[in-house]
Amino acid sequence: MPAVVGLGLYYAAVLIGSGASLPFMPVWFRAQGLSGAQMTIIFALPMFARTVAGPGLAIWADSFRLRRTPMIWLAAGAAVSYASLSLLHGFWWWLVAWFLGSTMLGVLSPLTDVIALRRARQDGFAYSVPRGVGSAAYICGNVAMGVILLRAPPVAVLVWAVSAAALAAIGAWLWLPADPVHDGTAALERRDLIRGLGGLFHQPVFLLAIASVGLIQASHGFYYSFSTLVWRRQGVPEGWIGLLWGFGVGAEVLFLWLLEPWRRRVPPERLLVIGGLGAMVRWTAFAFQPGLVLLFPLQALHALSFTATFLASLRLVERLSPPESASAAQTLNSSISGGLLTGLATIASGPLFDAWGAKGYLAMTLLAGMGVAGGVRLAMRPTRL
Numbered sequence: 001m002p003a004v005v006g007l008g009l010y011y012a013a014v015l016i017g018s019g020a021s022l023p024f025m026p027v028w029f030r031a032q033g034l035s036g037a038q039m040t041i042i043f044a045l046p047m048f049a050r051t052v053a054g055p056g057l058a059i060w061a062d063s064f065r066l067r068r069t070p071m072i073w074l075a076a077g078a079a080v081s082y083a084s085l086s087l088l089h090g091f092w093w094w095l096v097a098w099f100l101g102s103t104m105l106g107v108l109s110p111l112t113d114v115i116a117l118r119r120a121r122q123d124g125f126a127y128s129v130p131r132g133v134g135s136a137a138y139i140c141g142n143v144a145m146g147v148i149l150l151r152a153p154p155v156a157v158l159v160w161a162v163s164a165a166a167l168a169a170i171g172a173w174l175w176l177p178a179d180p181v182h183d184g185t186a187a188l189e190r191r192d193l194i195r196g197l198g199g200l201f202h203q204p205v206f207l208l209a210i211a212s213v214g215l216i217q218a219s220h221g222f223y224y225s226f227s228t229l230v231w232r233r234q235g236v237p238e239g240w241i242g243l244l245w246g247f248g249v250g251a252e253v254l255f256l257w258l259l260e261p262w263r264r265r266v267p268p269e270r271l272l273v274i275g276g277l278g279a280m281v282r283w284t285a286f287a288f289q290p291g292l293v294l295l296f297p298l299q300a301l302h303a304l305s306f307t308a309t310f311l312a313s314l315r316l317v318e319r320l321s322p323p324e325s326a327s328a329a330q331t332l333n334s335s336i337s338g339g340l341l342t343g344l345a346t347i348a349s350g351p352l353f354d355a356w357g358a359k360g361y362l363a364m365t366l367l368a369g370m371g372v373a374g375g376v377r378l379a380m381r382p383t384r385l
Contacts, residue, residue, distance in 0.1 A: 004125045006175035007116050011134025013171040014108050017164025019141020023228050023245045028154040040350030042095050043225055046102035047343030054335030057107045067115055068176040071108055075169035078105040082162045110334040115179055132256035139246040146242015206320040210336045212374030213313040216276045217337035219364040221345030226353045234289055244295055248302035255303040269379035271312040276372035278304025280365050287361035
């Protein structure tokens, strides 16, 4: 099987689960009687822990002979953890189970990015092609779960999440190329890998880049946690909510597949600023609860707020990190943006939602603006990255 096909299938296996669980797991937790503040703790804890656990798991993954081997174990562990949510009862049990599953599953995408970026250079295909397939699968998860919840109880979200994680475990074995971790060179000792990771923290430009990316991506925290509940308060049915999420990711797919030539010509610093400005417009508009007709074009800004920012981060991190630290660097980038900073934003989102409802989006506009300021500073450096 060509690597581009296998990678596309694997991205789909990982993201079709997130497409259902990310917008709709709050519905399941709400059905169990949890408050907004309790839900934000459950969702945020894995994000905080990912800052340490993500790079730690990446170093662990680099100790294997093949890159896909640890990904099999991580996905299988996530499936078991998610399944245990239905067997346990109570806030603390759910916190532990969700923490374990989300932490393991959250490492899969950056580890896949390492394989895909390397294979794209080696085999001559565009990274955006397999990644776009995954994003299309994410849409399927959005739309399908929205329709399912019109007739099925909230537990359907949990069943979907478990099944998708199990599929990711099988898919890692069947679809990912058998790429070695060290390409014929001697494997580094774990202490050397840790030392290489530590060296990244002494690079100011690298830290500025991942912090700027992280602030813009963290501004999605309120959206990820509470957009479904905000739209339900507005009277938007679940089926339309699934379509709204799917429409946003559809814009992401079109960006990946149709704007690749333009994206290659735009410096990553500028792409980062464009993404941040798109986020500022999106969150400011959402704060004033526009009608369904306006929600769709605003969702199209996901192509900028998330996708442009994400692609800029991949290029920046790849340039600023040595090859032997590629897995750790990409995972650290993911851990900061989807971990520490998004965790803080998510924790803040709970009280904001409980007190101010949709107006909580304005705090996300501020976060995105801080990321834009960092991107401008990167772009103004005398030597372009």
